[in-house]
Amino acid sequence: MKKNDWLFILCLGLFFGPFVVSRQLLDLYLAAVGSRPLLMSFVKFAVLATLGEVIGLRISRGVYYRKGFGVLPKAFVWGCLGIAIQLVFVMFAVGAPAVVSRFFTALPADVLKQGVSGAKLLAAFAISVSMNLIFAPMFMTLHRITDMHIQQTGGSLRGFFRPIDFSRMLQQIDWQVMYGFVFRKTLPLFWIPAHTVTFLLPEVHRVLFAALLGVVLGTILAVAGLARGERAASA
Secondary structure (H helix, E strand, O other): OOHHHHHHHHHHHHHHHHHHHOHHHHHHHHHHHHHOHHHHHHHHHHHHHHHHHHHHHHHHHOOOOOOOOOHHHHHHHHHHHHHHHHHHHHHHHHHHHHHHHHHOOOOOOOHHHOOOOHHHHHHHHHHHHHHHHHOHHHHHHHHHHHHHHHHHOOOOHHHHOOOOOHHHHHHHOOHHHHHHHHHHHHHHHHHHHHHHHHOOOOHHHHHHHHHHHHHHHHHHHHHHHHHHHHHHHHO
């Protein structure tokens, strides 16, 4: 590893370490999650999902930052998406088990608050499948559009707030990659299993775990991008 890698790891340790060693600080965090869930969702995704993109940049380009990358606008977008994810989690956590109970097999009303069981696993799987088939494609497309907009406006926060030409952006998306890889592969192979695990967790930890998944996915996408580049170079 290079010097910048050790410095990056040190910064992560200094930022996240206090939450591990200080019970008081952890309790303050949990209290904030309970009292200000939408604000905390914004913060968690702004920090962790953006961190995933930074790690992905390091893997794919060898640097943690480059001109035009747009850390601040990316963090703002992820924060807003984090609020949307918090709202969607609540909607699908209520709706999907109700659908299972209505049309397939009865589930306890508080099934997600119970310990791990077959019924809870079924409920979590139903939530994950419905959320990733109904909400995720629109979510991912919107995120791709904002990413393209950030790149085309130079990665500045000021440039990001220029109007987005959604019609033009939709035409510029590489739908072979979006559908063939993002939708067809990451949804069934990564997001559905990962979000099933998410809804097996206590409610207070779900959004945090979802944000951490953004770190993992950023790494996966970077490695996949490198693999595709090597195949293209050898073709």
